Amino acid sequence: MADQGKGPVAASIEKKLIEGLTPISLNVIDESHHHAGHGHAGDKRHGNESHFRVEVVSAAFEGKSRVERHRIVNGLLAQEIAEGVHALAIGAKTPGEG
Template sequence: MSDAFMHATTAERAALIEARLTAALAPIASIRITDDSAQHAGHAGAAAGGHFSVTIVAAAFAGKPRVARHRMVYDALADAMQRGIHALAITAYTPEEFALLSR
């Protein structure tokens, strides 16, 4: 991702995040990206970039603790974290974990 990320629309930012995560963690069973920036308007870090929530379901998370899963997501988005994502809330599941939640 380039500096263009900072000037992208909300939909474009979400698409860029999704593309990067899909490439790094394929196969992805499910992914949902929410722009939470409006909830942080006026807060000190709001001007530094967007606030996003990501819920992602990927087999790549199997056998990994939460911290390792988050690190995998952060690694996939490393340049965006420097150029336009101020905060990222991550919920990461394996397909099996997600299936149990759906019951």
């Protein structure tokens, strides 16, 4: 799960999801480079970290709908979203689905 090469926003996302969901697996992918040159890319507060894909498998999602799972992840990452993360793609599964 931990990757020393992550930028500060990716590291913060990873830390909050680990603390909030105790995932069996977690992959935080910075996809910002795909959006270079777009008006929202490179927000001053986040440098070049603006677009992420999160793939998380956690028992915390048991019995939850897809929308509820996304709300949980968005709630945990509310600060990052408020501070300029422009896009967050979420793949949230239970251990049985993972």
